Amino acid sequence: MKKTLLSILSLSLTAGLMAQSSTNIIPSTAVDFAVKKSPIADGSEIISGPVATQSSVRTLSSDVIGTTVYDLQTNGTSQRRIFNHSDGTISATWTMDNGSTPYTNRGAGYNYYNGTSWGANPTTKVETTRNGWPALTAGSGTEIIVSHSGSGGLTLNKRSTKGTGAWTESIIPSFATPTGYDVLWPRAVVGGANDSTLHVISIIRSSATGGPAYKGLTNALVYYRSKDLGVTWDIRDSILPGLDSSVFTNISADAYSIDANGDVIAFSTFNSWGDVLVYKSTDNGDTWARTIVSDFPITKYRIDDGSDFNNDGIIDTIRSCDGSGSIVIDQNDKVHIFYGIVRVLDSDTTDDGTSYFPGTNGLDYWNEDFGVDSTQTITGMLDLNSDGTLGIVTGGTLPSYQVGLSSMPTAGVAANNTIYLAYSSLNESYDNGSQNYRHIYLMKSNDGGATWSDPENYTPDFAFDLYESVYPSMAKRVDGNIHIVYQRDFAPGHSISGDEDPAAFNDIVYLKIDTVLAEPISSINEISNDFAVNLFPNPTTDILNVRIISNSNKTEKITIDLVDALGRTVSSFGENFNGNSGTFTMNVSAIENGVYFVRMESESGIVTKSFVKK
Numbered sequence: 001m002k003k004t005l006l007s008i009l010s011l012s013l014t015a016g017l018m019a020q021s022s023t024n025i026i027p028s029t030a031v032d033f034a035v036k037k038s039p040i041a042d043g044s045e046i047i048s049g050p051v052a053t054q055s056s057v058r059t060l061s062s063d064v065i066g067t068t069v070y071d072l073q074t075n076g077t078s079q080r081r082i083f084n085h086s087d088g089t090i091s092a093t094w095t096m097d098n099g100s101t102p103y104t105n106r107g108a109g110y111n112y113y114n115g116t117s118w119g120a121n122p123t124t125k126v127e128t129t130r131n132g133w134p135a136l137t138a139g140s141g142t143e144i145i146v147s148h149s150g151s152g153g154l155t156l157n158k159r160s161t162k163g164t165g166a167w168t169e170s171i172i173p174s175f176a177t178p179t180g181y182d183v184l185w186p187r188a189v190v191g192g193a194n195d196s197t198l199h200v201i202s203i204i205r206s207s208a209t210g211g212p213a214y215k216g217l218t219n220a221l222v223y224y225r226s227k228d229l230g231v232t233w234d235i236r237d238s239i240l241p242g243l244d245s246s247v248f249t250n251i252s253a254d255a256y257s258i259d260a261n262g263d264v265i266a267f268s269t270f271n272s273w274g275d276v277l278v279y280k281s282t283d284n285g286d287t288w289a290r291t292i293v294s295d296f297p298i299t300k301y302r303i304d305d306g307s308d309f310n311n312d313g314i315i316d317t318i319r320s321c322d323g324s325g326s327i328v329i330d331q332n333d334k335v336h337i338f339y340g341i342v343r344v345l346d347s348d349t350t351d352d353g354t355s356y357f358p359g360t361n362g363l364d365y366w367n368e369d370f371g372v373d374s375t376q377t378i379t380g381m382l383d384l385n386s387d388g389t390l391g392i393v394t395g396g397t398l399p400s401y402q403v404g405l406s407s408m409p410t411a412g413v414a415a416n417n418t419i420y421l422a423y424s425s426l427n428e429s430y431d432n433g434s435q436n437y438r439h440i441y442l443m444k445s446n447d448g449g450a451t452w453s454d455p456e457n458y459t460p461d462f463a464f465d466l467y468e469s470v471y472p473s474m475a476k477r478v479d480g481n482i483h484i485v486y487q488r489d490f491a492p493g494h495s496i497s498g499d500e501d502p503a504a505f506n507d508i509v510y511l512k513i514d515t516v517l518a519e520p521i522s523s524i525n526e527i528s529n530d531f532a533v534n535l536f537p538n539p540t541t542d543i544l545n546v547r548i549i550s551n552s553n554k555t556e557k558i559t560i561d562l563v564d565a566l567g568r569t570v571s572s573f574g575e576n577f578n579g580n581s582g583t584f585t586m587n588v589s590a591i592e593n594g595v596y597f598v599r600m601e602s603e604s605g606i607v608t609k610s611f612v613k614k
Helices: none
Strands: 009-010 062-066 080-086 090-096 105-112 133-138 142-148 154-159 168-171 179-192 197-206 222-226 233-239 256-261 264-270 276-281 289-294 320-328 337-344 362-367 377-378 406-414 417-429 438-446 469-472 481-489 506-514 531-536 544-552 556-563 569-577 583-587 595-601 605-613
Touching: 062 090, 062 105, 062 481, 062 605, 080 133, 080 481, 080 595, 090 133, 090 481, 090 506, 105 142, 105 506, 142 179, 142 197, 168 276, 179 256, 179 264, 197 256, 233 595, 256 320, 264 320, 276 320, 276 337, 276 377, 289 362, 337 417, 377 417, 377 438, 377 531, 406 469, 406 481, 417 469, 438 481, 531 595, 544 595
Parallel strands: 009 506, 105 133, 133 179, 320 406, 438 469
Antiparallel strands: 062 506, 080 090, 090 105, 133 142, 142 154, 154 168, 179 197, 197 222, 222 233, 256 264, 264 276, 276 289, 320 337, 337 362, 362 377, 406 417, 417 438, 469 481, 481 506, 531 544, 544 583, 556 569, 556 595, 595 605
């Protein structure tokens, strides 16, 4: 009997066959061509049109813990947005705005799991002022959210009792903000003795468009430290050696991640046009050691310098990081780094921009055992039908997040030092007729990163097949379960940049994955192995033929649903199926033009196919 995510929030993680690299990974797609990078979003965006109404389908799952219309959770690397407390309670946050114009109510959405249930979906943000990009952490009984307002310094909200009580709000002091600079896109973590030190990294840039660089950097990555969880700050606006203007001209927004394990603190940078670096401190941030994870071939790259890195007169396409990465420190204080890959290009030295190849496939991994400039590709978008190509919907486009096909990694660690990795990847089996959907995949390593299990899809149910699953964030502490929050939307892409889809409500979903149960995840396969379905003609104007191809001799009833682009059931009926292949017809002439889905379910499984009504 199949099991679905609608009825089961706790899924089993298969032990899996351990492998150095995942099988069926193809280098790129047939549509892997260069596109221009969009401007970085900083929260100043406005809604370009009316907000689509919420669909009733969004109430089907009890694991939705919030909603947002502002659907860009990060420009690259996800913040740690979920915290698993040691007593079984959980805190979660995200950038939330439920349709104000121009996102005037944007700020940190917050929800809390008290050990039994999540609270009601929030309708107001944590901050008293307009904010975004919240990073969540906790320590010594204190719950902390650091976010940015888009002007001035970072906003700090904290309270001494998790899950309840008023937040106390303050601004993290900066020497730069009184002199015409803003502090943006923070990441925060608590470490030190008894979890009493708050560490923050963020970007300083000019408040004025095209304004003066900060210490020679258009975007400067800076470090803050407070040994009393935000009451006082002994380090502010610090640019560590190797992140200064002697090496970089710019550190990309949201292209960094931080973690802590007691006095061991580490953070990594994930520039697409610079080195991937890791900084590690074993004395709670007093001193730092720098290691090059991946050496970018151009030092101090500037936009429109061109990408001819070997000076042979030919503009080069360079394999690089896609700006989306994750860092985690394990129980032995070893640092692990994950990031998506793309190829980048700067062929036009007059356009004030660069290009990247969104069809690049692969997710790279590094740990301290590997040494300098030595990474491994451990996973990527999967060739699910093993035909040697990555299947993208015919005539379709790739949804734009300005990352590669497999990206948005996030990692956690169990008490036994098992490392868990989740990421979002394009899925070749599901599309809306013009773009493929991304799903959330999970892998693990039982040997400190030497080998990895094959990736498993953890959004395989019909309620999730036809949704976009992006921006996962995993709680670092993995107990009997892996705890993840992610953003779920019906349409691939988002409304803020890239595709610039119409603004609509997105769900913030909590996903709980059981690491103990022995039942293999293959039992949750929602694609039937007993029958396949073909729809024709597609597109159609009136008659749609549904061809069922059977590999079974069983007699069973198939429930058939016609579902529209908002997830609403247009019609539903049953067909007795005797195990033989056959064709039946549906008259769709009366329905409006658009993308629809035919969903067929039997005890053998579920098959969902899309078609276009013209």
